[in-house]
Amino acid sequence: MEIMDRRELADFLRSRRERITPADVGLPAGPRRRTPGLRREEVAQLAFISTEYYTRLEQARAPRPSREVLAGLARALRLSDAERDHLHHLAGAPPGPPAGPSIEVRQSILDLLHRLPQAAAIVMSATYEVIAWNDLAAALLEDFSALLRHERNLVRRVFLPPHPLERRLYGLPDADAFARTAAHHLRAAAARYPDDPEVVGLVAELLSGSEEFAQLWASHDVHTEPTLRKTINHPLVGPITVNCDVLDITDRDQRVVIYTADPGSPSEEALRLLSVIGTQRMDVPG
Template identity: 85%
Template sequence: MDRQELAAFLRSRRERIVPADVGLPAGPRRRTPGLRREEAAQLAFISTEYYTRLEQARGPRPSQEVLAGLARALRLSDAERDHLHRLAGAPPARAPGPSREVRQSILDLLRRLPQAAAIVTSAMYEIIAWNDLAAALMEDFSALSRRDRNLVRRVFLGPHPQGRRLYGVSDADGFARLSAIHLRAAAARYPDDPEVAELVRELHEGSEEFARLWDSHDVAGAPAMTKTFQHPLVGPVTVNCDVLDITDRDQRVVIYTAVPGSPSEQALRLLAVVGTQRMDVPT
């Protein structure tokens, strides 16, 4: 364990975090850059005294649980988390499950795409971030539970309002096959994660289609680059679909854009104004 380097690393990571990034007020009397020690300790679920001793190079070797808490509290990347483990004299632990934390730069990117609908999905196909246009095109994800924001669960188990599968998208069957393939790969990467195992079990028991696809053991599939959403207010919206892999987080950014000057572009512009209001439902 390199106590001096560990102390310096913790201090440097703590001081770079803007309090607002973790939901804390800046306050008029804040004299230290970034988080205070007691704030970092609270976010890591350890005592302030213990955290202070670590930053003063006086602490004992942290346990795996403490290191996981520090990595979460200080918003460390995978590379930084591994470095933290090495400084603490502990082998880097394999991520127990798919990451649900989205980098701030990716969240900023979503907000800077006002004419494109964009979402971020985890390795389990849970929608973990989205912009306003994506919510208008698909659904108000903020009103859903984590469980109901999972696209692979939705395509196989529903709900399917008015018989429309996965928001009436034209490639729903192809998406179902591809998502089963990707979920099998995720299950192999996270064999000890209970949420992944439970999702696979639920889908296998609840959907004959998923069971058939899962039991086929396919490991390759091509995504659709163009798809059409059947929107209840503006009708069909045809979009190009581009997927950007965030390798270090095992996440994907999915961006939907319409051809400039097309009726679908006009439909997206209308949805950007209307938002998630349901004007097709009488009040």
């Protein structure tokens, strides 16, 4: 353990708190707000700690925070990876690997999704949770904004589908191949995040609810060949064949999946039609 620098920690927490607006974390600004950024009690609430303890941290009077407290503060204050590491060093607790998969998407990646108007694109976490998407992806696959967070997980979607078998995974004829790939990637993610309750819970849910997943899990395989081309049977416009390219975001353990159609193909025309249909029938944030 390193030496805790209480004064630097207090100043760092205060500076991070003051840069965040209530709107950034979904809180109302309210009248008579005298302090820039968040109030101390708001940070404490978001970090699941007492206001008294957080106040003592900012006054350089608190004992060393636990790793659980530091993780809560990092989430509440929306710290970057570098800031999270700095927080741990100031608290005298050298940072370890992230407890769980990151679901925070960099703004530059969100901007990239919007700059791909002729391509459907999503961002997935290490556990196949869809954490960002553009309008065309919502029209091609599903209106993710209308789903609860746990329903946006594609591993859960393929093994515990809420739809008829023919729509197991958006009508993909190779849904079985996707299932194998997803199970193998999830095993690797579970090894990277062995203490994350969401990862542990997801694996337990799949093991108890899907014999197919249980068999794949028992194989202990962690590598599969990528699928570079898919055909999606869309309920409105029919089959759409797309190229599937994956860009790894290694520092966040995330992947950007981009679906494009061959130029001049019927599938390209179908994507163009979907871009119009999608914007007319759903309101999907990027």
